[in-house]
Amino acid sequence: MIKCAICGKSASTGNRVSHSKRRTRRVWKPNLQRVKVYINGKKRRVYVCAKCLKSGLAKRAL
Numbered sequence: 001m002i003k004c005a006i007c008g009k010s011a012s013t014g015n016r017v018s019h020s021k022r023r024t025r026r027v028w029k030p031n032l033q034r035v036k037v038y039i040n041g042k043k044r045r046v047y048v049c050a051k052c053l054k055s056g057l058a059k060r061a062l
Contacts, residue, residue, distance in 0.1 A: 004030065004048055004049040006049070006052040006058050007051075009049045012027070012028050013026070013027050032048065032050075033048055033049075035048055036062075037058045037059060038059045038061050
């Protein structure tokens with residue numbers, strides 16, 4: 001399972017509930033982007049969630 005390299009966010013599971021309250025399993029996936037970032041001063045290509053990119057927690061390497 002893919003995780004965010006910064007915050008560790010990954011897919012979570014739960015139930016899809018219909019109008020008649022029947023339950024089936026479903027998955028919520030995070031918005032992960034594969035980007036080049038600096039980790040410990042080195043350029044690495046990792047998966048980072050969009051929230052970490054927007055907030056500036058992941059310093060992008062160009």
